Amino acid sequence: MVDISNITSFAKSVVECATAEALRTLIGAGTSNLAIGATSTTAKAGDYQPTVADISDATAFGRQLMQCADADAVKALLGI
Structure with a gap:
């Protein structure tokens, strides 16, 4: 048997979590307040x-090139 008597209190808390949800809560996973949006802070x-x-x-x-639908459009843009 492995002696774990010297583990940290945090490690003990991890081992004692009864569910995955309890572990996520303990480590702060899944608790982000990051919002979905279209600004520089979302x-x-x-x-x-x-x-x-x-x-x-x-x-x-480059923008024109990215808008080409196919190889023929690229050739036309390049003049070839």
Whole structure:
């Protein structure tokens, strides 16, 4: 048998959790107040898909390139 008489009080609290919910509460998991939204202080939703305009460091040409629907459109944009 393993001697665990010298474990920390926190480790003892972890071991004594009767449910996963109790453990999440103990460690502060699942208690975030992070809000879903579209500002700099909120998180993006899981299904968020940025538009070309959302890519702030893209050049005008890069934006045009990203909007091409297929290889033929890319060739036309490049003039080939």
